[in-house]
Amino acid sequence: MTCCGGSANAALDLRPTTGGATRVDPTFVHDVAPGRAHVDFLVPDMHCAGCIASIERALGREPGIATARANLTSRRVGVDFDLATGSPDAMLEAIEGLGYSARPFDAAALAAADKDEVGATLLRSMAVAGFAAGNIMLLSVSVWAGADDATRDLFHWISALIALPAIVYAGQPFFRSALRALKARHLNMDVPISLAVVLAAGMSLYETATHGQHAWFDASVGLLFFLLVGRYLDHRMRGVARSAAARLLALSARSAMRIEPDGAAIHVPVGEIAPGDRVRVAAGERIPVDATIVEGASDIDKSLLTGEAEPEPVAVGARVFAGTLNLTGPLLVQVTAKSGDTLLADIARLMEAAERSGSRFVRIADRAARVYAPAVHILAATTFVGWLAAGAGWHQALTASVAVLIITCPCALGLAVPAVQVVASGLLIRRGIMLKDGVALERLAGIDTVVFDKTGTLTEGRPELAESPLADVSVWEVAAALGAASRHPLARSLAEAAAARGIAPATLTNVVEQAGSGMEGVWNRKLIRLGRQEWVGGAPVDDERATRSEIWLRIGETPAIPFRFDDALRVDTAATVAALRARHLDVLLLSGDHPQAVARTARRAGIDEWRARCLPTDKAGALAFLGGGGKRVLMVGDGINDAPALAAADVSMSPASASDISQTAASLVFTGPRLEPVVTALKVARAARRLTLENIGLAIIYNVCAVPIAMLGHATPLIAAVAMSTSSIVVTANALRLPLSFRTGKRAAKGPASALREAAA
DSSP: OEEOOTHHHHHSOOOOTTSSSOSSOGGGEEEEETTEEEEEEEOTTOOSHHHHHHHHHHHHTSTTEEEEEEETTTTEEEEEEETTTOOHHHHHHHHHHTTOOOEEOOHHHHHHHHTOHHHHHHHHHHHHHHHHHHHHHHHHHHHHTTOOHHHHHHHHHHHHHHHHHHHHHHTHHHHHHHHHHHHTTOOOTHHHHHHHHHHHHHHHHHHHHTTOSOOOHHHHHHHHHHHHHHHHHHHHHHOOOOOHHHHHHTTSOSEEEEEOTTSOEEEEEGGGOOTTOEEEEOTTOBOOSOEEEEEOOEEEEOHHHHOOOSOEEEOTTOEEOTTOEEOSSOEEEEEOSOGGGSHHHHHHHHHHHHHHHHTTOOOHHHHHHTTHHHHHHHHHHHHHHHHHHTTOOHHHHHHHHHHHHHHTOTHHHHHHHHHHHHHHHHHHHHTTEEESOTHHHHHHHTOOEEEEOIIIIIEEEEEEEEEOOOOOHHHHHHHHHHHHHOOOHHHHHHHHHHHHTTOOOOOOEEEEEETTTEEEEEETTEEEEEEOHHHHTOOOOOSGGGGSEEEEEEETTSOOEEEEEEEEEOTTHHHHHHHHHHTTOEEEEEOSSOHHHHHHHHHHHTOOEEEOSOOHHHHHHHHHHHHHTTOOEEEEOOSGGGHHHHHHSSEEEEETTSOHHHHHHOSEEEOSSOSHHHHHHHHHHHHHHHHHHHHHHHHHHHHHHHHHHHHTTOOOHHHHHHHHHHHHHHHHHHHTTGGGGOOHHHHHTSOHHHHHHHHHO
């Protein structure tokens, strides 16, 4: 990803549309293709699917826009546009024209978003509304008990003094959203909410000033409190997630040792490295850029790309990639791509694209809310006009219409989803599963395909000695000595296996590491080697043992002997796959390992479809292909190489042992050595979807029954507020039924296989 410069900037129209200085600095604009660029904006005020739709529509009307995608989780809007006709300033003004605050995205802006100022504001507003509602209800008890005349007026005025400042402060999240919607000439759910609160408070103040019998300050503030509870729970479940792509790019080296034409070696920032330059990479350093080896040999840890822990030997002519780790020997490499065009940067761009495409999902509650605002306004207006037409005064007509607005306020609808999500999140946490995004529950409930990574996901991710030669103790002593001196994971596992057998390492001399080959030394005047088969001189094996990782040992002129390792399956891998298939889900395996090892793991796990030697782009491409065919995919992976696929999937899970980047990209993270949480999460998600639909149904039934009563004038604003609160309590109580479908105590005593069979039922 490179910043625009030179001729690109000459073609890019950064002129402000309203005069003055350029607002979007060219450094925020990046080339993505010839004649096309990309810019990201941070829009912290986005909070629903309606916000996404209005922003994308507004940007779509701007000239030169190719695509505009809003991501609700990260509060980012990504825009691809034509360099010749698109104007980032015009895009920024289009977003601001809808009433949203926006700014070009950068790391500092993301850090500010991570402080979660929106959540803090909602929490303070909820506290103020709750405190005010409690005190006003205490004062109202006296009025309900029969206080009249001066006493009643005094309590009403005290209630007003408490309620009005509380409404002004606690109602700001709704008032601001409603004003933005009205300025943009459209309606959202916050418009009728604001009308109900303001009109109820205004009428209560009028009744108090005219010595009226009734005032409804408690209804106004109580309404705000319940709505803020739903809004805060929803905000917490959505979260403001840090981009996994940003963490991936943090693996890039910041500087490199460039070899000048005169042979001098100087440290320079990676951004100054150009194709054709020569760079020295010491053992233990990350490769700074994509390059080709021109001198030296080593072992390269490519787990970032393949997910496999076993290093790959490299020598002159081999390609190496940015972010991979040089393990054993110094290398001189010739640069083939600048820092913004490396494979690592391509993976980060792929992840950002996946994050944007994932934000297209629209929640059940958001779909239900699309018709809510117009319907409520029509009902309230019809009530007001109907009462006037029937000969009633404006006071009676307005009271009835306010009751309609209050009784139809979406407290029940607003709590229907977050209440279930909070209960489900608590249930999952008790079972070792952390839900990062409530939307993931709805996505998980609808999946029909599960894609697994191999190493560290289906398997335990560490090599264990599976086959060793029948050798005397001296052979083990020599192997343990060389293994302990090596940085290769198989050699270290061999040393650990020897220690577990109580074998002490032999005393060796002249121990050296041959980069890319193995370790050698002298023992009893014999040359000994531990390493690759070709270097040691081992005879190849053609049977199934060849699918295992191996390391060879040779002592003097005796034949070389192999030590073979397995990456053991998790204890319940086969049972988990069987449980998923019992639920009529397709199960696939994508791995960066070689075909023989992947085939063996798939056979042991009970998976029929698999694919080997997958790079991160291959995995993400496979998920895109499945999605294009109408599949709804759950991706389960743990490595950095899995992060683009985790971001691209409809929903994703990652074990707690996974890399930070994978955990960031995943929707759910599970703990423990078993795969059972995959099935448990699926069962919880489907139960949560059922309860969510029930809650929305209860909210609809409540409105169908209560609205006619309010329209006919049989419900005052106070009765309407009580009915509204009751509906909120009903949907919350229904959400609390979720744990009843899980026999937590009994299942804990069962083995993994029996628990999985029960989960599959």
